[in-house]
Amino acid sequence: MDVKKFTVDLCSLMSIDGFEFAEEDKMIKLVLPYFDSVKSDSVGNYVFVLKSKKKHAPKLFIDTHYDEVGLMVKGITDDGMLRICGIGGVDARILPSSEVVVYGKKKIKGIVALKPTALIPAESRDRLVPVTELLVDIGYPKEKTEKLAPIGTPIGYKPDYVTLGKKYLSGKSLDDKVCAVAVIKAISLLDREKLGCDIYFSMSAKEETGGSAVPCAVFDIQPDFSISLDVTFGMAPGGNKLSDMKMGGGAVVTRSLLTDRETVAMIENVAKEKELPIQSDVCPMSTGTHNDDIVLVGRGVPGALISIPAWFMHTQSETVCIDDIENTAKLLCAVIEKKFGGEEK
Amino acid sequence: MMKELYGFELLGALSDAFSPSGNERVVLELIKGQVEQYCDEVYFDVVGNLICKISTPKKYAKKTLFCAVADECGFMVKDIDDGGRLSIAALGGLDTALLSARKVTVGYGEKTTVGVVSSKPIHSLSSDERSKPTPIKQIYIELGTDSKEETEKLVKTGDLGTFRSKAENFGDGMFKGKALEYRVGCAVLCELIRKVNKENIDRDLYFAFTTLGATGMRNTGASVAANVIKPDNSYVFGGLGACDVYGAKGSDVVCKLGDGVIVSISDGRTIYAPKQTSELTEKLASLGIQTQPNRSNAGGGIEAEIQKCCGGVRVTSVKIPVRYPRTASCLINKKDYESMLASAEACL
Numbered sequence: 282m283d284v285k286k287f288t289v290d291l292c293s294l295m296s297i298d299g300f301e302f303a304e305e306d307k308m309i310k311l312v313l314p315y316f317d318s319v320k321s322d323s324v325g326n327y328v329f330v331l332k333s334k335k336k337h338a339p340k341l342f343i344d345t346h347y348d349e350v351g352l353m354v355k356g357i358t359d360d361g362m363l364r365i366c367g368i369g370g371v372d373a374r375i376l377p378s379s380e381v382v383v384y385g386k387k388k389i390k391g392i393v394a395l396k397p398t399a400l401i402p403a404e405s406r407d408r409l410v411p412v413t414e415l416l417v418d419i420g421y422p423k424e425k426t427e428k429l430a431p432i433g434t435p436i437g438y439k440p441d442y443v444t445l446g447k448k449y450l451s452g453k454s455l456d457d458k459v460c461a462v463a464v465i466k467a468i469s470l471l472d473r474e475k476l477g478c479d480i481y482f483s484m485s486a487k488e489e490t491g492g493s494a495v496p497c498a499v500f501d502i503q504p505d506f507s508i509s510l511d512v513t514f515g516m517a518p519g520g521n522k523l524s525d526m527k528m529g530g531g532a533v534v535t536r537s538l539l540t541d542r543e544t545v546a547m548i549e550n551v552a553k554e555k556e557l558p559i560q561s562d563v564c565p566m567s568t569g570t571h572n573d574d575i576v577l578v579g580r581g582v583p584g585a586l587i588s589i590p591a592w593f594m595h596t597q598s599e600t601v602c603i604d605d606i607e608n609t610a611k612l613l614c615a616v617i618e619k620k621f622g623g624e625e626k
Numbered sequence: 627m628m629k630e631l632y633g634f635e636l637l638g639a640l641s642d643a644f645s646p647s648g649n650e651r652v653v654l655e656l657i658k659g660q661v662e663q664y665c666d667e668v669y670f671d672v673v674g675n676l677i678c679k680i681s682t683p684k685k686y687a688k689k690t691l692f693c694a695v696a697d698e699c700g701f702m703v704k705d706i707d708d709g710g711r712l713s714i715a716a717l718g719g720l721d722t723a724l725l726s727a728r729k730v731t732v733g734y735g736e737k738t739t740v741g742v743v744s745s746k747p748i749h750s751l752s753s754d755e756r757s758k759p760t761p762i763k764q765i766y767i768e769l770g771t772d773s774k775e776e777t778e779k780l781v782k783t784g785d786l787g788t789f790r791s792k793a794e795n796f797g798d799g800m801f802k803g804k805a806l807e808y809r810v811g812c813a814v815l816c817e818l819i820r821k822v823n824k825e826n827i828d829r830d831l832y833f834a835f836t837t838l839g840a841t842g843m844r845n846t847g848a849s850v851a852a853n854v855i856k857p858d859n860s861y862v863f864g865g866l867g868a869c870d871v872y873g874a875k876g877s878d879v880v881c882k883l884g885d886g887v888i889v890s891i892s893d894g895r896t897i898y899a900p901k902q903t904s905e906l907t908e909k910l911a912s913l914g915i916q917t918q919p920n921r922s923n924a925g926g927g928i929e930a931e932i933q934k935c936c937g938g939v940r941v942t943s944v945k946i947p948v949r950y951p952r953t954a955s956c957l958i959n960k961k962d963y964e965s966m967l968a969s970a971e972a973c974l
Contacts (some may be wrong), residue, residue: 362871374760375727378953390796392955397726397869399878408757416872418949420797420957443729443740443790446770451729451742510940518711519746519764529772592768596727598742600768 282469284462284606285450287311292458293381293440295384298368298490299353300435301325303384308347308484312461315468316482324494331468333476333621341478341621342504342582343613344495344571345461346488346511348453350595352381352417352436361426362394362416365436369489373409375596380439385430390439394418438597444559448529451593451600457488459601460510461590466610471617478506488563489569490556495571499578506620507543507584508613509572512601513562515590524562526590530604531558532609533588537568539576541583548585551615557608562588587613628659632959634801636660637813638793641803644731644738646700646788647717649905650674650837650847652736653696657812657835661819665833675847678833680822690744691832691857691939692847692973694864695839695875695928698804699952700788701725703732703781708810710771712741712781716762719952723759725789727952731766732787736945739780740790741767752815769898789954799960800883806956807865807948808840810963818970832857839928848928852935859902861973862929863966865948865958866890866920877922881947884959886916887969888945895926896933899940906942909972915965921947944969966973 285499285524309327313319316329327347330344332338350369357363363383376393380455383389392534394416398406417436421429442452463485468480481502486494488511499507513533516525526533534548566575568586576584592600629638643653654676662668667679676696681687705713712732716722725743732741744767745760767787771777793803803809815833822831829963832855837847852860870882881888889907890898910917925945933941946966951958 358873360871360873370748372727373756374723374745374748376957378724378950379727380955390794390802392796392950394871395950395953396872397868397874397878400872400874405633407759409759411757418797418871418957420800421797425798440727441729443742444770445742445768446772446776447742449768449770451770514747514749517744517747517768518707518709518766520750525747592747593727593742593744595748598727598729598744600742600770 282466284466285603288459288462289442289452290449291462292452295437296347296349296397297435297437298348298487301348301486312362312465315465322497325499326494326498327484328498329454329482331480333468333479335477339478339505339621340502341480342499342502343464343480343482344485344507344509344575345464346457346571347461347484348486348489350489354430354432354434354436356432357423357426358416359423361421361423362418363399363426363430365412365415365417366523367412370595371412372595373412376412376415377410379597381436383417383430383434383436385434386428389419389429391417391419441597445600448603449600450603451598453597453599455591455599455601456512456594459512459606463510463589463606463609465611466606467613470610470614474559475618476621485571487545493571493574495574496578499582500576503579504582507575507582509570509575509584509586511570511588512591512594513588515592517592526560526562528590528592529562529604530590531605533560533562533590535562535564535568535586535588536567539568539573540585544583544585547620548616551619552612555611555615557612559612630660636816637809638803640809641793641805644788645697646695646786647674647838647841649734649786650696653812654835657816660816664819671850673847673850674837675851676835677851678819678918680819680831681826682827682830684828687829688858689830689832689855691834691852691855691860692815693834693836693851693860693862693928693932694815695808695895697837697840698788698808699840700786703783703785703787705783706774706776706777710769710773710777712767712769713965714765714767714787717842718906721952722762722765724953725765728761729790730787731790732781732785733769734785739769741769744768791954796957800854801895801958801959801960802955803954804954806949806958807867810865810946810958810966811863814966814970817967821971822974836928845931846928849931849935852932852939855937856936859899860932862932862941862943863970864945865951866925866945867951868947868949871949880922880924881918881920883947883949883957884961886962887965888918888947890925890943893920893926894923896941898942902940903942906973910969913968913970913972
């Protein structure tokens, strides 16, 4: 499995919150070959299952969120432009003149229209134009726009992927699909004969809008153990030196009130044994990820959080180090084999 | 020999060329390859302008200069930090706030690298900073390198950069690309050169594709071109920023996509040669070519320079509306562009 190619293929798909189903055929075609079966539920989660050959095997829940931030059509102006609102945390700094795709009756090219300075009151010229006051230009007159991109149509950043230097990949919605790539790569590395657990891999819905759908999947499956994966802030100039993680420094293992201490220690030991690079992050209360939504569901699930550092989150140029994806995959594979492969207990 | 391109294929190729101010040679070599065989003389002058000449058989003929700016808005690499990241300075009219999170091309000549423009991460911004454009001092370019040494193998200080963009059809009869406000003029002149019939001209025709025009400096390559050629009259081709969005009214609109070419009477820096300009406007009307007024005083660039060169030059400008100029995604109406092609022929 070519990690870079797989990442571009998966991340190019549109899966804005509430529209996770939009390109499900293509997504399932990419991911299902690595699993036995897939089931989607009524709140938008896709759960891929890989069964152990053992009877009554414990259930391991692995979560990454499949949704991505975007925009939505809120109205249409007399000259055929789209009024918009954000879905999830859209960075208003990067929108003006950005290229977007309007997922209407067909895929339509769009540009976030630059507001002419003459139309901005003098006292507001040093401020950004708020997202809800911006328009998207698709170059069609009103009547046609109303047919092609009616109110409620989702809008996403244009997929445009580049390799930076030798080992960085940059493009839209690596948050959080790049973690799904790490999981799928880990599955491809697993020795199926040794697999001692049933794996439930959830590509979950609606994380970016905070209306997390993953508890429904957890409730349904009642797993014995959970590992969540998400992206975290990569170290960059002007960032927070205490909490930002080194790009290329390996998977980030989080210590928190909401992560299971034994599990975290086990992951750290596996990394040491296998000589895989890891970094430690400390998030006392909330980890700000799906982990927090999983561990206190139903009868409770001991959970761990593994993260991949990323730059420029929520922009069209989210960036990760490919080594981090590869190393996270190796770590995850080793952890699954160690914990559930009969090597322990 | 280079494949000859026409229409929007030609405009697209010129738009995609990496030629921020100071790196005009890339687009100029492309233009040279397209028109060389139709010209009597083709050369680069001292400041890098590409000059093409078609001579009349007539002796002591007057000279007409057709002119278009070849470069585009960009930035220069100022410094490389220990982590291999680039600090930059804007060249002229580039709005650096529009660079945030953009993919850019950096380099010199044909040797280029792709980078991503970054700034302080959003989670480290105060709520006040979040509502303001990012200042240039906080902007840097990430090349995916780990050290200064690794970056220096790819990029040097003083190298140039601009948006990374791909020209393509857009919406209902529109065309999108970077630098269209300048490259529409270049593309029209290329097509015009190919249409000249030497037997029918009574003037020497000069076509200048000039440098440094996007910097907004008072004197650019166009001054030198005009000083050396000493034309009797001149026509300048290019784009005029259209503000026909967000419900703009009256003079705020400047010009409108789809309403035809603009032959200005005057703009911020120039009063155009009255007789030559009104004659062209009348000719365009008689040919049924759609024109519109410049509703404001916006615009004005190399025309003002050419006008004041040597003993003075009669200048007329022919523009088409360009939406979102100086961004990675300028928009034009294809009908307007075809009107400009027809207008250029009418200038012969």
